Amino acid sequence: MTDLVPPSGHLPASVPTGTGIDSAILIHASQSKVNRVAEFSRSASITAVYTVAGGNKTAAADKLLATHRSIAGPEARILFDADRYSGKNRASGAEPLSSDWVAWQLDHGAPVALTDTGYISLENIDQIDLALGRGADIAEQVGGSVMTTLPIESLILKNSADQLRNAIDRAGIPVALALGHSTDPFGAVDTVRGLLHVLASPASIALLRTDLSAVAAVAAGARFGAVGTSSTLRHIWPPKGGGRSPGVSVLVPRLMSYHLLERLPMVAAQVPADYFWCDCNICEGGAVFDHVTEHTAPEHSVGSIATFAANLLSGTREQNLKSFREKAMNAQALHSEIQVEMEDARWAPARSLDSWVKALDGR
Numbered sequence: 157m158t159d160l161v162p163p164s165g166h167l168p169a170s171v172p173t174g175t176g177i178d179s180a181i182l183i184h185a186s187q188s189k190v191n192r193v194a195e196f197s198r199s200a201s202i203t204a205v206y207t208v209a210g211g212n213k214t215a216a217a218d219k220l221l222a223t224h225r226s227i228a229g230p231e232a233r234i235l236f237d238a239d240r241y242s243g244k245n246r247a248s249g250a251e252p253l254s255s256d257w258v259a260w261q262l263d264h265g266a267p268v269a270l271t272d273t274g275y276i277s278l279e280n281i282d283q284i285d286l287a288l289g290r291g292a293d294i295a296e297q298v299g300g301s302v303m304t305t306l307p308i309e310s311l312i313l314k315n316s317a318d319q320l321r322n323a324i325d326r327a328g329i330p331v332a333l334a335l336g337h338s339t340d341p342f343g344a345v346d347t348v349r350g351l352l353h354v355l356a357s358p359a360s361i362a363l364l365r366t367d368l369s370a371v372a373a374v375a376a377g378a379r380f381g382a383v384g385t386s387s388t389l390r391h392i393w394p395p396k397g398g399g400r401s402p403g404v405s406v407l408v409p410r411l412m413s414y415h416l417l418e419r420l421p422m423v424a425a426q427v428p429a430d431y432f433w434c435d436c437n438i439c440e441g442g443a444v445f446d447h448v449t450e451h452t453a454p455e456h457s458v459g460s461i462a463t464f465a466a467n468l469l470s471g472t473r474e475q476n477l478k479s480f481r482e483k484a485m486n487a488q489a490l491h492s493e494i495q496v497e498m499e500d501a502r503w504a505p506a507r508s509l510d511s512w513v514k515a516l517d518g519r
Contacts (some may be wrong), residue, residue: 177203177267180374180469181462182235184365184382184389185454187220193385194227196455197234200437202462203267205364205382207239207389213272214260221264233265235382237364238272241307241334242392247274249283249307255294262300269302270332275392277336278311281319288327295329303330303362307392310341317350321357330360330379336392342369343507348515352376365389368412371465372512375476383461385454387414404450407457409434409464411494412487413506417453420445423503427494436460481516484509 184205185193197204204224210216217236225232238257240247251274261269271291276283284306291304304327312320313335324331333354335341342348348369355361355377363373363381367390370381384390387405405414410431420432424445432443436459439447448456468483469476491505 177380179203179462179465180380181370181458181465182380182382183385183454183458184237185385186389187216189385189454190220190223191227192451192455194224194232196459197224198228198232200455200459200462202458203233203235203380205235205237207237209239213238213254213257217260218264233267235266235268235270236261237270237305240272241275241305241336244395246395247272249274249276249280249287253287253290253294255297258294258302259298262298262302267301268330269298269300270305271302273305273307275307275309275336275395276312277309277395278315281312281316284308284312284320284323285326288323288329288331292327292329301330303332303360305332305334305364307334308336309394310335310337310344310347310391313341313350313354314344314347315350317353320350321354324354324357324359324361328359330362332362332364334364334392335366336394338394338396339391340506340508341366341391342511345511345514348372348508348511352515365391367414367508368407368461368464369508369512371461371468372477372480372516374465375469375473375480377473383458385458404453406444406448406453407460408432408444409436409460410487411490412484412509413491414457417445417448417450419502423494423498427497431490431494434460436463477516481513484513484516488513 179202182203182205183193187206187208193204206220208217224234253271257272258269273287288304295302360379362379363370365384366381367383370383373381403416403418406417407414429443432445434444435441436456438452438456468479488505488509491503495503
Protein backbone atom coordinates (compact mmCIF):
# COMPACT_ATOMS: atom_id res chain seq x y z
CA MET A 157 0.00 0.00 0.00
CA THR A 158 1.17 3.56 -0.69
CA ASP A 159 2.88 5.24 2.23
CA LEU A 160 0.64 7.42 4.37
CA VAL A 161 2.04 10.49 6.05
CA PRO A 162 1.31 10.60 9.81
CA PRO A 163 -1.17 13.24 10.94
CA SER A 164 0.02 16.51 12.42
CA GLY A 165 -1.64 19.20 14.48
CA HIS A 166 -3.60 22.19 13.22
CA LEU A 167 -1.63 25.33 12.55
CA PRO A 168 -2.61 28.02 10.06
CA ALA A 169 0.04 28.92 7.50
CA SER A 170 1.51 32.32 8.28
CA VAL A 171 1.75 35.27 5.93
CA PRO A 172 4.22 38.17 5.91
CA THR A 173 3.81 40.62 8.78
CA GLY A 174 1.88 43.79 8.09
CA THR A 175 -0.67 42.23 5.76
CA GLY A 176 -3.46 42.32 8.36
CA ILE A 177 -4.49 38.79 7.35
CA ASP A 178 -4.21 35.98 9.88
CA SER A 179 -3.19 33.14 7.58
CA ALA A 180 -2.24 32.29 4.01
CA ILE A 181 -5.45 30.26 3.67
CA LEU A 182 -8.75 32.14 4.05
CA ILE A 183 -12.32 30.87 4.22
CA HIS A 184 -14.61 32.17 1.45
CA ALA A 185 -18.27 32.04 2.48
CA SER A 186 -21.63 33.63 1.80
CA GLN A 187 -22.95 36.19 4.27
CA SER A 188 -25.79 33.84 5.21
CA LYS A 189 -23.21 31.59 6.94
CA VAL A 190 -21.78 34.37 9.11
CA ASN A 191 -22.62 32.82 12.49
CA ARG A 192 -20.80 29.53 11.87
CA VAL A 193 -17.98 31.13 9.88
CA ALA A 194 -17.31 33.80 12.49
CA GLU A 195 -16.95 31.16 15.22
CA PHE A 196 -14.63 29.12 13.02
CA SER A 197 -12.64 32.21 12.06
CA ARG A 198 -12.17 33.08 15.74
CA SER A 199 -11.19 29.59 16.90
CA ALA A 200 -8.93 28.74 13.94
CA SER A 201 -7.38 32.21 13.47
CA ILE A 202 -8.36 32.19 9.81
CA THR A 203 -9.49 35.37 8.06
CA ALA A 204 -12.91 35.22 6.39
CA VAL A 205 -13.97 36.54 2.99
CA TYR A 206 -17.73 37.00 2.64
CA THR A 207 -19.74 37.41 -0.53
CA VAL A 208 -22.14 40.28 0.03
CA ALA A 209 -25.67 40.04 -1.38
CA GLY A 210 -28.26 42.74 -2.01
CA GLY A 211 -28.45 45.96 -3.96
CA ASN A 212 -27.13 48.14 -1.14
CA LYS A 213 -23.73 46.51 -0.63
CA THR A 214 -22.48 48.80 2.12
CA ALA A 215 -25.63 48.39 4.22
CA ALA A 216 -25.46 44.60 3.88
CA ALA A 217 -21.74 44.60 4.64
CA ASP A 218 -22.23 46.82 7.69
CA LYS A 219 -24.73 44.36 9.17
CA LEU A 220 -22.47 41.45 8.26
CA LEU A 221 -19.45 43.03 9.94
CA ALA A 222 -21.40 43.74 13.13
CA THR A 223 -22.56 40.13 13.34
CA HIS A 224 -19.10 38.74 12.64
CA ARG A 225 -17.47 40.93 15.29
CA SER A 226 -20.12 40.08 17.88
CA ILE A 227 -18.93 36.47 17.59
CA ALA A 228 -15.27 36.67 16.53
CA GLY A 229 -14.39 39.72 18.65
CA PRO A 230 -14.64 43.52 18.32
CA GLU A 231 -11.28 43.81 16.54
CA ALA A 232 -11.93 41.02 14.03
CA ARG A 233 -11.31 42.02 10.42
CA ILE A 234 -12.80 40.44 7.33
CA LEU A 235 -12.68 40.82 3.56
CA PHE A 236 -15.73 41.72 1.48
CA ASP A 237 -16.48 40.25 -1.95
CA ALA A 238 -19.13 42.24 -3.84
CA ASP A 239 -19.78 39.17 -6.04
CA ARG A 240 -20.97 41.23 -9.00
CA TYR A 241 -19.29 38.72 -11.33
CA SER A 242 -21.65 35.76 -10.78
CA GLY A 243 -25.29 34.84 -11.36
CA LYS A 244 -27.62 35.35 -14.29
CA ASN A 245 -27.52 39.15 -14.02
CA ARG A 246 -23.78 39.46 -13.46
CA ALA A 247 -21.91 42.63 -14.31
CA SER A 248 -19.30 42.58 -17.06
CA GLY A 249 -15.72 43.66 -16.69
CA ALA A 250 -16.51 46.81 -18.67
CA GLU A 251 -18.85 48.24 -16.01
CA PRO A 252 -17.57 51.02 -13.72
CA LEU A 253 -16.12 50.20 -10.30
CA SER A 254 -17.32 51.84 -7.10
CA SER A 255 -14.76 53.91 -5.20
CA ASP A 256 -17.31 54.29 -2.38
CA TRP A 257 -17.40 50.49 -1.97
CA VAL A 258 -13.61 50.33 -1.69
CA ALA A 259 -13.44 53.31 0.68
CA TRP A 260 -16.14 51.80 2.90
CA GLN A 261 -14.13 48.59 3.31
CA LEU A 262 -10.99 50.45 4.35
CA ASP A 263 -12.92 52.75 6.67
CA HIS A 264 -14.35 49.70 8.43
CA GLY A 265 -11.07 47.95 9.06
CA ALA A 266 -10.75 45.55 6.14
CA PRO A 267 -7.06 44.56 5.87
CA VAL A 268 -7.48 44.56 2.08
CA ALA A 269 -10.27 46.18 0.05
CA LEU A 270 -11.50 44.26 -3.00
CA THR A 271 -12.96 46.07 -6.01
CA ASP A 272 -16.42 45.13 -7.32
CA THR A 273 -15.25 44.05 -10.79
CA GLY A 274 -17.61 42.24 -13.16
CA TYR A 275 -16.97 38.98 -15.04
CA ILE A 276 -14.44 38.91 -17.89
CA SER A 277 -14.70 36.21 -20.56
CA LEU A 278 -11.99 35.19 -23.02
CA GLU A 279 -13.77 36.97 -25.86
CA ASN A 280 -13.72 40.17 -23.80
CA ILE A 281 -10.15 39.83 -22.57
CA ASP A 282 -9.43 43.49 -23.35
CA GLN A 283 -11.60 44.36 -20.34
CA ILE A 284 -8.72 43.26 -18.12
CA ASP A 285 -6.75 46.42 -18.91
CA LEU A 286 -9.87 48.48 -18.32
CA ALA A 287 -10.52 46.89 -14.92
CA LEU A 288 -6.90 47.21 -13.84
CA GLY A 289 -6.78 50.85 -14.87
CA ARG A 290 -9.93 51.66 -12.93
CA GLY A 291 -8.65 49.71 -9.94
CA ALA A 292 -5.40 51.66 -9.96
CA ASP A 293 -7.29 54.96 -10.10
CA ILE A 294 -9.44 53.99 -7.12
CA ALA A 295 -6.44 52.80 -5.10
CA GLU A 296 -4.71 56.14 -5.68
CA GLN A 297 -7.89 58.02 -4.78
CA VAL A 298 -8.72 56.26 -1.50
CA GLY A 299 -5.28 55.16 -0.28
CA GLY A 300 -4.79 52.03 1.80
CA SER A 301 -4.42 48.42 0.69
CA VAL A 302 -6.56 47.71 -2.39
CA MET A 303 -6.66 44.63 -4.62
CA THR A 304 -8.32 44.79 -8.00
CA THR A 305 -10.53 41.73 -8.32
CA LEU A 306 -10.19 39.95 -11.68
CA PRO A 307 -13.01 37.41 -12.07
CA ILE A 308 -11.99 35.76 -15.33
CA GLU A 309 -12.97 32.82 -17.45
CA SER A 310 -10.39 30.08 -16.81
CA LEU A 311 -9.69 29.93 -20.57
CA ILE A 312 -7.86 33.23 -20.18
CA LEU A 313 -5.28 31.52 -17.99
CA LYS A 314 -5.27 28.46 -20.22
CA ASN A 315 -4.95 30.19 -23.59
CA SER A 316 -3.80 33.77 -22.93
CA ALA A 317 -1.66 33.73 -19.79
CA ASP A 318 0.99 35.92 -21.46
CA GLN A 319 -1.57 38.64 -22.19
CA LEU A 320 -2.91 38.50 -18.63
CA ARG A 321 0.58 38.57 -17.12
CA ASN A 322 1.61 41.51 -19.30
CA ALA A 323 -1.49 43.47 -18.28
CA ILE A 324 -0.80 42.84 -14.59
CA ASP A 325 2.87 43.73 -14.97
CA ARG A 326 1.97 47.00 -16.73
CA ALA A 327 -0.54 47.95 -14.06
CA GLY A 328 1.81 47.01 -11.23
CA ILE A 329 -1.02 46.78 -8.69
CA PRO A 330 -2.24 43.99 -6.37
CA VAL A 331 -4.72 41.60 -8.00
CA ALA A 332 -7.19 39.02 -6.67
CA LEU A 333 -7.98 36.36 -9.28
CA ALA A 334 -11.15 34.24 -9.38
CA LEU A 335 -11.72 31.67 -12.10
CA GLY A 336 -14.87 30.77 -14.02
CA HIS A 337 -15.43 27.15 -15.06
CA SER A 338 -18.30 24.66 -15.12
CA THR A 339 -16.47 22.14 -12.91
CA ASP A 340 -12.80 22.53 -11.93
CA PRO A 341 -10.71 25.37 -13.42
CA PHE A 342 -7.50 23.51 -12.65
CA GLY A 343 -8.60 20.32 -14.36
CA ALA A 344 -6.54 21.45 -17.39
CA VAL A 345 -2.75 21.43 -17.06
CA ASP A 346 -2.38 24.52 -19.25
CA THR A 347 -4.53 26.48 -16.79
CA VAL A 348 -2.17 25.52 -13.97
CA ARG A 349 0.82 26.48 -16.11
CA GLY A 350 -0.87 29.78 -16.86
CA LEU A 351 -1.40 30.45 -13.17
CA LEU A 352 2.24 29.67 -12.37
CA HIS A 353 3.30 32.08 -15.12
CA VAL A 354 1.08 34.85 -13.77
CA LEU A 355 2.17 34.26 -10.16
CA ALA A 356 5.76 34.92 -11.24
CA SER A 357 4.75 38.56 -11.74
CA PRO A 358 6.31 41.08 -9.33
CA ALA A 359 2.77 42.24 -8.52
CA SER A 360 1.01 40.94 -5.40
CA ILE A 361 -1.56 38.32 -6.48
CA ALA A 362 -4.17 36.37 -4.51
CA LEU A 363 -6.57 33.59 -5.50
CA LEU A 364 -10.23 33.76 -4.45
CA ARG A 365 -13.01 31.21 -4.63
CA THR A 366 -10.86 28.09 -4.87
CA ASP A 367 -10.05 24.75 -3.17
CA LEU A 368 -6.86 22.86 -2.26
CA SER A 369 -5.21 24.55 -5.24
CA ALA A 370 -4.95 27.54 -2.89
CA VAL A 371 -2.01 25.80 -1.19
CA ALA A 372 -0.10 25.30 -4.43
CA ALA A 373 -0.86 28.88 -5.44
CA VAL A 374 0.55 30.22 -2.16
CA ALA A 375 3.58 27.93 -2.56
CA ALA A 376 4.09 29.49 -5.99
CA GLY A 377 3.96 33.02 -4.62
CA ALA A 378 0.31 34.01 -4.14
CA ARG A 379 -0.31 36.39 -1.25
CA PHE A 380 -3.18 34.22 -0.03
CA GLY A 381 -5.77 31.74 -1.25
CA ALA A 382 -9.44 31.77 -0.19
CA VAL A 383 -11.11 28.35 0.00
CA GLY A 384 -14.86 28.20 -0.65
CA THR A 385 -17.24 26.58 1.82
CA SER A 386 -19.28 24.95 -0.97
CA SER A 387 -18.81 23.93 -4.61
CA THR A 388 -20.54 27.17 -5.62
CA LEU A 389 -17.79 29.15 -3.92
CA ARG A 390 -14.86 27.06 -5.16
CA HIS A 391 -15.04 28.56 -8.65
CA ILE A 392 -17.31 30.90 -10.61
CA TRP A 393 -20.15 29.25 -12.49
CA PRO A 394 -20.00 30.35 -16.15
CA PRO A 395 -22.84 32.48 -17.56
CA LYS A 396 -24.54 29.39 -19.00
CA GLY A 397 -24.41 27.65 -15.62
CA GLY A 398 -23.08 24.24 -14.74
CA GLY A 399 -23.89 20.89 -13.19
CA ARG A 400 -24.09 21.42 -9.44
CA SER A 401 -23.17 18.53 -7.16
CA PRO A 402 -26.23 16.71 -5.76
CA GLY A 403 -24.85 16.59 -2.23
CA VAL A 404 -22.26 17.90 0.21
CA SER A 405 -18.64 17.46 -0.83
CA VAL A 406 -15.95 17.13 1.81
CA LEU A 407 -12.18 17.20 1.58
CA VAL A 408 -10.37 13.92 2.23
CA PRO A 409 -6.92 15.27 3.19
CA ARG A 410 -4.82 12.26 2.20
CA LEU A 411 -6.56 12.06 -1.16
CA MET A 412 -6.11 15.83 -1.64
CA SER A 413 -9.57 16.08 -3.20
CA TYR A 414 -13.24 16.58 -2.40
CA HIS A 415 -15.71 13.68 -2.39
CA LEU A 416 -19.43 13.43 -1.71
CA LEU A 417 -19.86 12.86 2.00
CA GLU A 418 -22.62 10.29 1.45
CA ARG A 419 -20.29 8.19 -0.72
CA LEU A 420 -17.52 7.80 1.87
CA PRO A 421 -19.16 5.17 4.13
CA MET A 422 -19.51 2.90 1.08
CA VAL A 423 -15.76 2.26 1.10
CA ALA A 424 -15.41 1.61 4.84
CA ALA A 425 -15.84 -2.17 4.56
CA GLN A 426 -13.48 -2.57 1.59
CA VAL A 427 -10.71 -0.02 2.05
CA PRO A 428 -8.53 0.53 5.16
CA ALA A 429 -9.79 3.46 7.20
CA ASP A 430 -6.34 5.07 7.26
CA TYR A 431 -6.93 6.32 3.73
CA PHE A 432 -9.50 8.64 5.29
CA TRP A 433 -7.77 9.61 8.52
CA CYS A 434 -7.78 13.31 9.33
CA ASP A 435 -6.29 15.24 12.24
CA CYS A 436 -8.45 18.37 12.08
CA ASN A 437 -10.23 19.58 15.20
CA ILE A 438 -13.37 17.74 14.13
CA CYS A 439 -11.91 14.37 13.13
CA GLU A 440 -9.11 14.30 15.76
CA GLY A 441 -7.20 11.55 13.99
CA GLY A 442 -10.22 9.47 13.02
CA ALA A 443 -11.81 8.71 9.67
CA VAL A 444 -13.55 11.59 7.91
CA PHE A 445 -16.76 9.59 7.38
CA ASP A 446 -17.04 8.86 11.12
CA HIS A 447 -16.83 12.47 12.27
CA VAL A 448 -17.76 15.00 9.58
CA THR A 449 -21.41 15.90 9.01
CA GLU A 450 -23.17 18.05 6.46
CA HIS A 451 -23.04 20.94 8.94
CA THR A 452 -19.36 20.61 9.87
CA ALA A 453 -18.05 19.85 6.36
CA PRO A 454 -16.96 23.46 5.59
CA GLU A 455 -14.99 23.85 8.82
CA HIS A 456 -13.40 20.43 8.37
CA SER A 457 -12.39 21.08 4.76
CA VAL A 458 -11.01 24.60 5.19
CA GLY A 459 -9.31 23.73 8.49
CA SER A 460 -7.67 20.69 6.92
CA ILE A 461 -6.41 22.75 3.98
CA ALA A 462 -5.03 25.40 6.36
CA THR A 463 -3.20 22.69 8.29
CA PHE A 464 -1.88 21.16 5.07
CA ALA A 465 -0.58 24.58 4.03
CA ALA A 466 1.10 25.21 7.39
CA ASN A 467 2.94 21.90 7.20
CA LEU A 468 3.93 22.39 3.54
CA LEU A 469 4.96 26.04 3.36
CA SER A 470 8.18 25.87 5.34
CA GLY A 471 10.89 26.04 2.67
CA THR A 472 11.79 27.98 -0.44
CA ARG A 473 9.38 28.37 -3.34
CA GLU A 474 11.08 25.53 -5.20
CA GLN A 475 11.07 23.25 -2.16
CA ASN A 476 7.41 23.95 -1.41
CA LEU A 477 6.31 23.28 -4.97
CA LYS A 478 8.35 20.07 -5.09
CA SER A 479 6.76 18.94 -1.84
CA PHE A 480 3.28 19.72 -3.16
CA ARG A 481 3.97 17.68 -6.29
CA GLU A 482 5.21 14.71 -4.27
CA LYS A 483 2.12 14.78 -2.07
CA ALA A 484 -0.14 15.09 -5.11
CA MET A 485 1.53 12.05 -6.68
CA ASN A 486 1.00 10.09 -3.48
CA ALA A 487 -2.68 11.14 -3.47
CA GLN A 488 -2.99 9.96 -7.08
CA ALA A 489 -1.65 6.55 -6.09
CA LEU A 490 -4.10 6.31 -3.20
CA HIS A 491 -6.98 7.10 -5.54
CA SER A 492 -5.83 4.42 -7.94
CA GLU A 493 -5.65 1.83 -5.15
CA ILE A 494 -9.20 2.66 -4.04
CA GLN A 495 -10.44 2.62 -7.63
CA VAL A 496 -9.08 -0.89 -8.13
CA GLU A 497 -10.40 -2.15 -4.80
CA MET A 498 -13.86 -0.65 -5.28
CA GLU A 499 -14.02 -1.32 -9.04
CA ASP A 500 -15.51 2.16 -9.30
CA ALA A 501 -14.30 4.74 -11.83
CA ARG A 502 -15.60 7.55 -9.61
CA TRP A 503 -12.50 7.02 -7.43
CA ALA A 504 -10.12 7.90 -10.26
CA PRO A 505 -7.62 10.61 -9.27
CA ALA A 506 -8.96 14.15 -9.56
CA ARG A 507 -8.00 15.83 -12.84
CA SER A 508 -6.59 18.79 -10.92
CA LEU A 509 -4.05 16.52 -9.19
CA ASP A 510 -2.82 15.34 -12.57
CA SER A 511 -2.65 18.95 -13.77
CA TRP A 512 -0.53 20.09 -10.84
CA VAL A 513 1.76 17.06 -11.08
CA LYS A 514 2.41 17.64 -14.79
CA ALA A 515 2.72 21.43 -14.49
CA LEU A 516 5.26 21.12 -11.65
CA ASP A 517 7.31 18.40 -13.34
CA GLY A 518 10.96 19.41 -13.37
CA ARG A 519 10.57 22.27 -10.88
